[in-house]
Amino acid sequence: MAQQLPPIPISNVDVGQEEIDGVTEVLRSGMLAQGPRVAELEAAFAELHGVAHAVAVNNGTTALVAAMQALDVRPGDEVIVPPFSFIATLNAILEAGGRARFADIGPDYNLDPAAIEPLVNERTKVILPVHLYGLMADMAPIMEVAFRHGVAVVEDAAQSVGATCGGRAAGSFGVGTFSLYGTKNVTCGEGGMITTGDAAIADRLRLLRNQGMRARYQYEIAGHNYRLTDLQAAIVLPQLRRLKTIKEARQANAAALSAGLAGVPGLLVPPVPADREHVWHQYTVRVTPDAVLDRDALSARLTEAGVGNGFYYPRLMHDYDCYRDHPLVAQHSTPFAAQVAGEVISLPVHPGVSASDVDRIVEAVRTALAA
Numbered sequence: 001m002a003q004q005l006p007p008i009p010i011s012n013v014d015v016g017q018e019e020i021d022g023v024t025e026v027l028r029s030g031m032l033a034q035g036p037r038v039a040e041l042e043a044a045f046a047e048l049h050g051v052a053h054a055v056a057v058n059n060g061t062t063a064l065v066a067a068m069q070a071l072d073v074r075p076g077d078e079v080i081v082p083p084f085s086f087i088a089t090l091n092a093i094l095e096a097g098g099r100a101r102f103a104d105i106g107p108d109y110n111l112d113p114a115a116i117e118p119l120v121n122e123r124t125k126v127i128l129p130v131h132l133y134g135l136m137a138d139m140a141p142i143m144e145v146a147f148r149h150g151v152a153v154v155e156d157a158a159q160s161v162g163a164t165c166g167g168r169a170a171g172s173f174g175v176g177t178f179s180l181y182g183t184k185n186v187t188c189g190e191g192g193m194i195t196t197g198d199a200a201i202a203d204r205l206r207l208l209r210n211q212g213m214r215a216r217y218q219y220e221i222a223g224h225n226y227r228l229t230d231l232q233a234a235i236v237l238p239q240l241r242r243l244k245t246i247k248e249a250r251q252a253n254a255a256a257l258s259a260g261l262a263g264v265p266g267l268l269v270p271p272v273p274a275d276r277e278h279v280w281h282q283y284t285v286r287v288t289p290d291a292v293l294d295r296d297a298l299s300a301r302l303t304e305a306g307v308g309n310g311f312y313y314p315r316l317m318h319d320y321d322c323y324r325d326h327p328l329v330a331q332h333s334t335p336f337a338a339q340v341a342g343e344v345i346s347l348p349v350h351p352g353v354s355a356s357d358v359d360r361i362v363e364a365v366r367t368a369l370a371a
């Protein structure tokens with residue numbers, strides 16, 4: 001009998017001695033809260049994304065909430081967003097007091113620029129594309145619609161640190177929000193980042209993050225505590241320095257998976273538009289109706305074969321009872337997103353996936369989907 005190989009996980013955390021040394025140094029410094037390491041991280045993050053300002057916060061959800069607060073989203077203001085994302089995108093809109101309107105996605109899994117305009121009205125305040133799986137949305141036409149209607153853009157780049165579109169980085173078009181959660185490409189367990197080219201917005205974000213305080217006990221707006229700690233920044237800094245290597249490892253694995261899985265009947269490998277650099281937070285295929293198995297059955301077969309997999313995301317964000325009659329959730333028909341949510345399955349692509357792991361993944365998928 002063939003020896004059972006250990007399962008290939010869908011995600012893994014890769015931290016080493018540099019992270020350990022960085023955290024130890026912060027612990028010894030006696031300054032554990034927001035301090036010089038956070039400032040250093042903000043500078044590195046801003047440079048990497050080609051923006052003037054980066055503001056660190058405690059997670060990717062608060063990054064979205066703070067971005068909308070900084071843009072002065074008020075009750076009744078509408079936010080146009082794709083329905084196919086992690087639930088944080090919707091929850092952040094509601095937390096900020098906005099009303100969500102859903103525009104359909106395209107074959108790149110991202111907001112379809114052509115679906116935005118029919119939803120724009122006098123209450124529209126923000127267009128919120130999500131750069132899903134590490135691939136940026138098609139930003140040029142999105143920015144064009146936003147500009148024409150005088151609407152702000154917030155990019156949910158939680159999954160797309162270091163991705164580009166037309167040579168420009170995620171988070172450099174509108175106000176960008178990032179997550180440093182445990183499964184993201186760069187992580188400190190929990191953390192977030194906001195990018196902007198606008199000094200006034202950056203200033204407002206820094207106030208919102210710290211109780212609305214300009215200088216000690218000088219409060220200018222009603223704020224919150226959204227701060228990140230130096231302990232966390234010390235974990236992220238070495239990973240940012242390694243980002244090119246991390247990206248290249250993911251890109252090599254994705255290319256090998258797509259080569260190995262080409263031509264499997266009923267399977268669509270993820271598209272990579274020519275003008276965009278994909279950073280492969282997830283490698284996500286679609287199992288179409290002409291496949292011999294459906295998505296759920298394929299998942300079971302892969303799990304049996306020791307190939308980690310996941311559904312990101314099995315249902316549209318608002319397709320849950322708690323949002324069904326929510327006054328701030330406008331129900332629209334987004335047929336393509338609904339179809340895709342039933343077809344997607346993600347396969348391991350992270351830097352811990354070796355060349356022989358790729359062979360195992362390809363073999364397992366091909367065996368399960370063989371006619």
Ligand SMILES: *Cc1c(COP(=O)(O)O)cnc(C)c1O
Pocket residue numbers: 059060061062085086088089130156158159178179180181190191192
């Ligand atoms: C992870 C994620 C978030 C939220 O980030 P947290 O740090 O977990 O709060 C928001 N949007 C998307 C698309 C995400 O993947």
